[in-house]
Amino acid sequence: MPPRPRRAAIAAPLCAGLLVLSAAPALAAPETTGLSLSVPATAAVGDTVSLGLELGETADVYAYALTVEVDPEVLAVVPDSATGPSGGFDSTEVSGPDATVVHSRLGSSPALAGDLAAGVELTAVGPGTTTVEVSVELVAADGTTTSLPAVASTEVVVAAPAPTPTEPEPTEPEPSPTEPAPTPSPTDDDDGAPAPTAAPPAAGGGSLPSTGIDALGLGAAAAVLAAIGGAALLVRRRTGGAL
Structure with missing residues (x-):
């Protein structure tokens, strides 16, 4: 197996394939009917969302490079999260606020044709609103390239994380009011027994x-x-x- 290609102005991933196909007749420039992409319109800080890319009706695509532009204070491309057609090599290279998703066929693998799907993961790193833009460069087996202008997606709104509820500090219970001691009745003795009541005087005199x-x-x-x-x-x- 030839060494794994590395990107250098999109031609580097093709060096092994071009050596193998150098004797082949020149082919037409790679073609596609356009690029469409999908990404969730909303997210929260800390979420990881998927950015889906689709190249429609391609022809003679031996490699491609998709450059993803986002606001780095809102979204960040997850390194090594690129996905692409089977039978090739996928990589994600992050350079400053931009990231490039590269796909290349290996060795003498045939060029791609038809609808091609790719993707990359994004992490919400801060609250705000950003527009995701993707530009495309297609490379044929003979090194011929076709560039597509940037395609803008729907704006992505990233919300701040919900505040974590804090437990209230325990408070000392207020002492219950003390009831005043009962006031002894004038007719009560010190021990609480009722005082003896004097007998009424007898008729015609008294004691x-x-x-x-x-x-x-x-x-x-x-x-x-x-x-x-x-x-x-x-x-x-x-x-x-x-x-």
Whole structure:
């Protein structure tokens, strides 16, 4: 197998093939009906999106180079992410804000014809809006080239990542209000037992709180003493003062 081709102004990947085909008759310039590309219209920072490329109805394409131009502050081409037709060599070369996707046939492999599909990966590196532009250079087996003007895609809008929610710091619970101690009732003793209630006074008198002697009993005693005294006085009067 010849050494893997490397790009040098698009002719370098073809050196091995041109040596093999140097005796072949010259062919017409490579042809295509045009380039179309697709890329998501929106993305978020950190996303990886696929850029799809298609060359319509090609003829005599031995190699091609697709130059992808993007705003490097919004999108970046992922190195070594190029894909292309089978039976060839694909590479992605990044130079500053631009990247070139190169495909080349190997050795004596025949040139390509028909619709060709290729692709490359892009990484969203920052918020903003950018336009993706792709220019094409086709190379025939004899080194003849055909260049296509840049084709612009739909604008790609990259949104900033959503903020990560932060956990609130724990706060000390507020102390519950203390209830005031109950005020003892005037009728309660210190131990909380209800104070004894005084008995209501009896009819016609009442108790003497100092001695506890019933007032009715004192009245009866006084009447007895008064009767005795009256009887004694009556006796003295009758006896002339002598008992």
